Amino acid sequence: MKIDAFLKNDWRYQGQDKYLYGKKLFFKDFTCVGREHDHCEFCWKKFGHESENLKKGYSTEDNYHWICQECVIDFLKYFKWELL
Ligand SMILES: [Zn+2]
Numbered sequence: 001m002k003i004d005a006f007l008k009n010d011w012r013y014q015g016q017d018k019y020l021y022g023k024k025l026f027f028k029d030f031t032c033v034g035r036e037h038d039h040c041e042f043c044w045k046k047f048g049h050e051s052e053n054l055k056k057g058y059s060t061e062d063n064y065h066w067i068c069q070e071c072v073i074d075f076l077k078y079f080k081w082e083l084l
Helices: 005-009 069-079
Strands: 024-029 056-059
Touching: 056 069
Parallel strands: none
Antiparallel strands: 024 056
16 A cells, blocks of 8 residues: 555554555444454444443454444545455
8 A cells, every 4th residue: 555645644654554554444333253242443442332332433353443424434435445
């Protein structure tokens, strides 16, 4: 993937394209895989079951990686996700 100025200057970008580039992302209620909570892969906002946590977001098919809606919007054009 070509890294452009936006990604270089955004603190949330930490090389996630290595495992997230071009993936299918599913918009759904947060469910965890053997964990109490999870964090957005980009901004580290917390997904979980407490009132202040995010309850919906985008995840990979295996529910392993979660991304909040804001980060999906910001990074979509670089990561070429297929949103389902
Ligand atoms: Zn985020």
